[in-house]
Amino acid sequence: MQELLTVTENSNHQQVVSARELHRALELTTRFSKWVSQNFDEFVQNEDFSPVTAVTQQNQHGGTKAIQDYALTIGMAKELCLMSHTELGKTYRRYFIELERKWNDPAEIVKRGYAILQDENAQLKIENSKMKPKALFADAVAASSTTILIGDLAKILRGNGVSIGQNRLFQLLRDKHYLISRKGVSYNMPTQSAMDLGLFEIKETAITHSDGHVTINKTPKVTGKGQGYFINLFLERLPQSVDKSKA
Incomplete structure (x- = not known):
């Protein structure tokens, strides 16, 4: 079938044509904006037609300018042809009817469905390839037996594309109930839920003062499992907080 107008496919996998091209093809004397x-x-925007920007040559030196256009569904284009009450309108309406017939042929539907699946699979592969290095890094860290300070975890996250510093990470861990937020001796210590998950260990250091008395300094450290957990958390692969009841 000879192509009388340029037919494209929109994001909803519908055939569409340019309103300006149709207006020109029908040889209408009414100005385009008035015709619109x-x-x-009679039609519904974003269902029967969608506003788009077209580019036209402005002068003989190659200058261009943006103009208003519309992407019309074939159904709307058919009705506009009928509303023109011209012989050209009848010709183009028959053309659109034939386009619809071919578009709705079962073999064509199957072909389009297969093409859509191929596109989706290709996009999924691209996304997976982007995520894979970070995911492998997180899995490798999770297997590590080395514990690190929360400030060091912030550095690891920054190295993996997460814009965060030590203070902001502490605040986030408190907000999400991984660290205790109540002021007092337990402030910034891991919550019971976080400890049950094996995300932290607490390092105790005995400090002997000049008068002979000894105090215990407690420092939360992130386990290898915790490091992998929080990297995955920032990659949005895990829930965003722990059980508040055990905080």
């Missing part, structure tokens, strides 16, 4: 205002009220 006179006829488009």
